[in-house]
Amino acid sequence: MARILTIGAHPDDVEIGMGGTIASLKGKGHEVTILDLTDGEPTPTGSREIRLQESQEAAKVLGVDRRITLDLPNRYLLDSIENRLKVAEVIREVRPDVIFLHYWTDAHPDHRAASQLSEAARFYAKLTKTEMSGEPFYPRRLFYFFSSHFRLLVKPAFVFDISQFIEVKIRAISCYKSQFNEIRGNLRILEDLKITARWWGSRAHLDYGEPFASRECLSLKEISAIL
Numbered sequence: 001m002a003r004i005l006t007i008g009a010h011p012d013d014v015e016i017g018m019g020g021t022i023a024s025l026k027g028k029g030h031e032v033t034i035l036d037l038t039d040g041e042p043t044p045t046g047s048r049e050i051r052l053q054e055s056q057e058a059a060k061v062l063g064v065d066r067r068i069t070l071d072l073p074n075r076y077l078l079d080s081i082e083n084r085l086k087v088a089e090v091i092r093e094v095r096p097d098v099i100f101l102h103y104w105t106d107a108h109p110d111h112r113a114a115s116q117l118s119e120a121a122r123f124y125a126k127l128t129k130t131e132m133s134g135e136p137f138y139p140r141r142l143f144y145f146f147s148s149h150f151r152l153l154v155k156p157a158f159v160f161d162i163s164q165f166i167e168v169k170i171r172a173i174s175c176y177k178s179q180f181n182e183i184r185g186n187l188r189i190l191e192d193l194k195i196t197a198r199w200w201g202s203r204a205h206l207d208y209g210e211p212f213a214s215r216e217c218l219s220l221k222e223i224s225a226i227l
């Protein structure tokens with residue numbers, strides 16, 4: 001069993017980027033924690049209370065073990081020493097084998113900051129002789145999910161098979177009724193996400209898939225893993 005931590009700037013980012021992968025990982029018995037760096041508010045049709053409730057509902061749909069929401073500022077998220085330390089403390093507490101972060105390029109400044117500060121926090125988490133809570137720990141693997149405000153055409157390191165979990169992914173994102181609704185006129189995003197997952201699936205001989213980037217080389221122990 002692997003222990004997994006996935007870090008998003010706002011509630012719903014993780015679901016959009018890798019909701020199907022999370023559902024699949026949970027189906028295989030892995031431990032998954034979602035960390036939202038902010039509560040995502042203010043937004044045009046949301047509130048802090050509604051947003052927290054929606055994110056807990058979405059977590060339940062995906063079957064995650066735990067969802068943590070930090071109090072960092074939405075819209076003005078920065079890669080600061082203070083914020084790195086807060087995330088590093090979560091990493092030291094959860095002690096994940098693998099962490100998933102926002103892709104490093106994004107039109108949303110919060111997403112870029114989330115990627116940078118979380119990557120730094122992975123390093124900080126292993127420091128000794130510090131004021132941070134918890135014991136030193138260094139997650140072995142780091143991958144990036146795509147939940148981007150750019151219409152990026154990326155070359156991923158791998159595409160995760162979510163063929164059995166595309167409907168669960170859409171159901172989880174549908175929990176965010178304060179974000180995707182008729183007032184905001186953006187309900188089409190649900191259809192778009194399904195089409196995008198189908199397209200990524202088609203690039204990797206799958207029905208539906210979610211792409212991930214990696215700065216490091218990937219290794220294989222069994223050829224069956226890519227068949």
Ligand SMILES: [Zn+2]
Nearest residue numbers: 009010013111
């Ligand atoms: Zn976001």
